[in-house]
Amino acid sequence: LEALRGAGHRAPWSGVGLAVGSVTLAGLPPTAGFVSEWFLLESLMQQFRVTALAGRLTLALAGAAVALTIGFAGVTFVRLVGMVVLGPGGSGTRGGDYGWTGRVAIALLSACPLALAALTPLEIRVIAAGLSPAVPGALTMGALKSPWVLQPVFAGFSILSPSWLWVELPVMLGLVGLLALGMSGRRLLRVRRVPAWRSATMGVAGPNSYTAFGYANPTRRVLASVLHTQAEVVEVVPDGDGVGDGDQVPHLRYASDVVEVVETWLYRPVIRVFGVAVACAKRLQSGRLDAYLLYMLIALVAVVAVVTALA
Structure with missing residues (x-):
């Protein structure tokens, strides 16, 4: 990350795409990641409807783990966006965005998680149509409280409209901006120069x-x-x-x-066993033609012996 610091200033299109992807993976609105995580948490919160105690505990622990994961995802991607996209230029590799084809690709990829969130009700209708041969339509369509409002399959628990979020969030941002401008007048746009806070800010070089x-x-x-x-x-x-x-x-x-726990206790022992198998295979692969002919003869004798024994 230190080598990539400030790369968003050198490649603004890539920086914007990285920021949109980070916000999506962090599960923040108004992206598809927020909608999917909301549905997941709402589903896990239905644990009180499960009769078995083991099922309730499992769903409760899973909900806590998902919530903890969401929190750490936010911390992780704040670090990524803050250092790479918004941070000052570093000593990393100099370069910019690719040509117009690369910019179009970045724009399309960035628009996908945003558009998917706005069109979530339409996606549910498509999914319901695809599942109709196996799942009753009333069950899957229960996720729609109204044409543009979502709810968990069980009604009366909670609702969300990711489509209306695309209207509400810009409107609220505009209202806050107008309120700040009306109360502060021209002072809001006036440049203020103060000494940098020498603690942990990006303004200190x-x-x-x-x-x-x-x-x-x-x-x-x-x-x-x-x-x-x-x-x-x-x-x-x-x-x-x-x-x-x-x-x-x-x-x-x-x-x-x-x-790395998984690497230390899982991958490395497996790699050692795999290394022993490779060493044995390398002994067999001597590169000598007479040895390979001997292997074929041994295999042929073994096959003939097995066939004779089964006959």
Whole structure:
């Protein structure tokens, strides 16, 4: 992320596409990600209708896990958009958007999650028509309270209209803007220059600026027991010869890493077993023609023996 910092300024079309995709994956309105996560949470909240205690507990735990995932998704994509799209230019690879074909592709891909959210009621009608041979139409169409208002399949629980959100959100934004402009007059558009807040803002350049590592580090610390976070503080002492890493002033260097549980306890043991199998296969693949003829002869004798025994 440090190498990509400020890439959105160099490639604005790609930056906008990345921002739209990030908002969608974070499940924020008015995108299709928000509608799908809303339906998922509403479905899991129906656990009180399940009679079995094990089913209720399972749905409750799943709902809590989904809600936690949504929260961390928001944190993750704030970091991505803030550093890559809105952050100041960094020292990464210079470049811009592709030609007009690439820009058209980005525009179409960005419009898809936005349009899908606005047309969700129409999608439900299409899905209901496709499921009609297997699922009763009254059951699937129960997700529509009215032509443009959605609800869980059980009525009277909650409703949502992603189509009207596309009307309401711009209108409310315009009203807030007009109210702020009316109350502040020309002061709203006046440029105000103040000293930068030297804490953790993107307005501070150099070593004092906020980094992607610094943003994610509190999460690593809070979830240290889950993520198996390993932190290390090293005292850096200059060697005095002026040659090397450029550290001329004594300071502390902090490093933090997260242990990948799946990779450590699942992938690596499997890779070791796979490596042993590959080593055995490499012994068989000697490249000698007489050895391969011997393998074929052994296979032929084995097949003849099996056929004879079954006969």
